[in-house]
Amino acid sequence: MPHFRPLMLLANRLSSIQSILAFERWEGYHHFEDEKGIGRVAILATCLGIHLGANIVLFLLFKLIQMGLIIIPPPETTSSTTIQSLLHFFLSIDSNALQMALQWTVYSIFLCLFHLGEYFSTCIFNPLVTTSDSFMINQSKAYTAAALVSWVEFSIRIIFFPRNNSQQMFYVGIFLVIIGQTCRTLAMVTCGESFNHYIQRDKKDNHELVTKGIYSILRHPSYFGFYYWSIGTQMLLSNYVSTVVYALAAWKFFHYRIPFEERTLRHHFGSAYDEYSSKTIVGIPFL
Numbered sequence: 001m002p003h004f005r006p007l008m009l010l011a012n013r014l015s016s017i018q019s020i021l022a023f024e025r026w027e028g029y030h031h032f033e034d035e036k037g038i039g040r041v042a043i044l045a046t047c048l049g050i051h052l053g054a055n056i057v058l059f060l061l062f063k064l065i066q067m068g069l070i071i072i073p074p075p076e077t078t079s080s081t082t083i084q085s086l087l088h089f090f091l092s093i094d095s096n097a098l099q100m101a102l103q104w105t106v107y108s109i110f111l112c113l114f115h116l117g118e119y120f121s122t123c124i125f126n127p128l129v130t131t132s133d134s135f136m137i138n139q140s141k142a143y144t145a146a147a148l149v150s151w152v153e154f155s156i157r158i159i160f161f162p163r164n165n166s167q168q169m170f171y172v173g174i175f176l177v178i179i180g181q182t183c184r185t186l187a188m189v190t191c192g193e194s195f196n197h198y199i200q201r202d203k204k205d206n207h208e209l210v211t212k213g214i215y216s217i218l219r220h221p222s223y224f225g226f227y228y229w230s231i232g233t234q235m236l237l238s239n240y241v242s243t244v245v246y247a248l249a250a251w252k253f254f255h256y257r258i259p260f261e262e263r264t265l266r267h268h269f270g271s272a273y274d275e276y277s278s279k280t281i282v283g284i285p286f287l
Helices: 002-021 038-066 082-091 097-125 141-160 167-194 221-236 240-269 271-277
Strands: none
Touching (some): 097 141, 097 167, 097 221, 167 221
């Protein structure tokens, strides 16, 4: 079994990360004991807010440097600071490193906006089911593993292959992320109290078949949005491998989830759902 030891170590590390995200080490603290605890919400919102703000500042800084509007004094001068020295070191690696750093800040901004948007959309339009899980940060081990893999790929590229970067791919990624985020948010707003992050096996009194707005075109706009958003995040990083992996992994997930949800909806709404589905599309290839 020595050949599997590295995989076992990685699996254990991943489990440790998941336990942190699930607040499993906060037992005994009232506001952290379950997903409805206000402490969990406060910590997650604060971390996301700080990360979002920091990356907005870094984006503006990198963009101004890229445009030649900020000149950093040489690090050898007596007035140089640690931050200036670090920026000089980073920018001296390769001329493309600045563009890749900018792409990382854009990725981080969109990532924070996605998770904050998930929570606030749920909080505003379906407050009865809002919990710390509504941030959708601790979705699954697969989601966490996919994020870590994409970060490793980007780190390897920016250190060893900074010239292997595509600005065209970056712009396409931004387009997909915006389209995906817009569709998902519209789905949550349109559904209102009928929207839930989890498939509802039992029909609630306020659960209705939504066929208006974006649902008049796409019958699973939140899935459509997340599918293209996830691919877009990797394209704007110019992560070639992760773009393919994300596309295949997301497709496989929805390949099982969408048919299961549609069987549930047919059970809830009968022929009304059959008529509705005949007039709409999924929007994800081959689904």
